[in-house]
Amino acid sequence: MSYGEDQPTFEELMEVAQKQQEVIEIYEQQMDASRLECSKLTEENDKKSEIIKLMETSEILLKAEIESLRNKKEMKAETKQKPEETREDRELETIEELRLKCKELTYKLESMKTQQTSLEIELETQKKNNEFVRNELIEERKQRASEKDRLTSNYQILEQQLKQNMEEIQTKLNKSKMELGQLKTDLEMKEHREKQLERLYEDVMVEVNEIRKEKSAVVVRCSSMSAEIGELKAKNQQLKARILGNENDMEDMNKLLGDQSHLIAALREETKLLARKVEVDSREYRTTIKTLKHDKRELQQRIEALLRVD
Structure with a gap:
């Protein structure tokens, strides 16, 4: 005084x-x-x-x-x-x-x-x-x-x-204690949420890896099917040359080739959509985790400041 x-x-x-x-x-x-x-x-x-x-x-x-x-x-x-x-x-x-x-x-x-x-x-x-x-x-x-x-x-x-x-x-000490308790509660909640998000991120990354594996498998399958389609087209040409009078067989073959082409296109589109979704979700999860870590640091700094004041 x-x-x-x-x-x-x-x-x-x-x-x-x-x-x-x-x-x-x-x-x-x-x-x-x-x-x-x-x-x-x-x-x-x-x-x-x-x-x-x-x-x-x-x-x-x-x-x-x-x-x-x-x-x-x-x-x-x-x-x-x-x-x-x-x-x-x-x-x-x-x-x-x-x-x-x-x-x-x-x-x-x-x-x-x-x-x-x-x-x-x-x-x-x-x-x-x-x-x-x-x-x-x-x-x-x-x-x-x-x-x-x-x-x-x-x-x-x-x-x-x-x-x-x-x-x-x-009075100030009681207020500081209340604020400190609230900050500790908020910090615990944020830490709990961060852990949940980290676990969710890990699950998402596992799913992404699985999707990537599936994508690779689909790409391999598409390549294999493309090769098969090429072979089928070559065989089709050969069949056209050999069998001119058998029109029903030609129609069935063309239909089969068309269905396979549609399936390959659908698989490619689905693979692209899955890849974009995985990329967007990964970016959002990384942004959320970064924000939570920043909030955690701020809370820790505020708690340390209050402890120094006490």
Whole structure:
């Protein structure tokens, strides 16, 4: 089956569809990897958010504790006239340690906030990338669905045309088989007729040969009778000279000679007629056999042509 040069074949369409399927699978793998990465980033971000919340809570508690210690110190300074230097030193050391701890926690908190901001930016970028990939994947799926519909339509058209061509070929094949059967029947009939004519021709030739033999025999007989007539004429002349008074014998002799002459003429005419009839029949039989042989060759050629087509 042939189509226009600009129309792709079914194999080319299937190859394009296979390539598109591979591209879509690659996009899906990238999408799954991006989702997994986003999930990991989200988990890390949640963990860092919890840590930051804990640090903020610790900072608040430390500040509250420092404020409480300051208040206690002031209250003790007011109530006690004699400060206890040793205790104050310990409290001051504790306060200083708490301040250092607070600064350290504040630094860590700021550092984690910075990391969180960076992670949020990275997460946002990844989300945008994922959105872009998702849009491309959706568009690719739409194109794939459209291409699938087009391929399905082309496949249905190809299948319908193939079915139609198969039906036409089957119809032609059945017709050829019928014609071949008819030709074989005709050939068998002609061969049978040819054999009959050949047998008839052989019979005719046998009859012709027999007629020819009979003709030869008749010719020989005619020649013999002609010789006898000559002898009879000679004897007749002799008898005329010897027997002048015997008229009855002369009449009988003349009558006999006349009958023999008529018989010889009739035999000659019959021989000529038989020879002409044999010649005409032989010519007709030869013409008929020649025609039958020609028809047989034509039938054999037609049968061979039909067999080559099948």
